[in-house]
Every structure is written in structure tokens, then in C-alpha cells.
Amino acid sequence: MKNKLVPGILLGAVIGGAATLADKSTRESLKQSIQDAKNGNRQSKPSAISNIKDEVLYWKDAIEEIRRNNPELEKSLKDAKDTFVEKKNNRLNG
Numbered sequence: 001m002k003n004k005l006v007p008g009i010l011l012g013a014v015i016g017g018a019a020t021l022a023d024k025s026t027r028e029s030l031k032q033s034i035q036d037a038k039n040g041n042r043q044s045k046p047s048a049i050s051n052i053k054d055e056v057l058y059w060k061d062a063i064e065e066i067r068r069n070n071p072e073l074e075k076s077l078k079d080a081k082d083t084f085v086e087k088k089n090n091r092l093n094g
Contacts, residue, residue, distance in 0.1 A: 020026050046054075067074050 021030070
């Protein structure tokens with residue numbers, strides 16, 4: 001096998017997972033999580049991914065609201081961007 005990256009990653013994941021299970025509290029937590037999943041119970045606290053998703057959606061909505069309510073501001077920001085890009089191009093070409 002020429003490419004050893006993927007098997008190496010998988011082997012590392014297996015070894016790392018086994019090493020973490022050496023801790024008794026980790027094993028108990030894993031057992032409880034599996035039991036909760038089997039019973040259909042969800043965690044009471046949202047996951048980190050869920051929090052990040054909510055944060056991104058909030059900022060996306062906030063930006064869209066600003067764009068809808070302030071078309072002059074959006075035009076000014078685009079003009080400023082165009083000016084900076086033009087100055088950068090002039091500096092690189094001149």
C-alpha cells in the first residue's frame with residue numbers, strides 16, 4: 001500500500017479511543033450516553049456545533065436586516081471596498 005495516511009489516521013483513532021477508555025469516568029459517561037441514545041433521551045445542553053450554528057445564523061440574520069434597512073450603508077461599504085481594491089491594484093501595478 002503506497003498511501004499510509006488513511007490507515008495511520010484510523011489506527012491512531014483506534015489507539016486514542018482505547019487510551020481514553022482507560023479512565024473509569026470516561027467509560028461510565030460513554031455507557032450513559034449510549035443508554036440515553038437507546039432510550040431516545042437527548043442531552044439537556046446543546047452541543048458545541050449547535051451553538052456555533054445558532055451563532056452563525058444570528059449574525060447572518062443581523063447582516064441581512066442591516067442590508068434591508070440601510071441600503072445607503074451597504075452602498076457606502078461597497079464603495080469603500082472598491083476604493084481599497086483599486087488602491088491595492090494601483091500599488092501592485094505601479
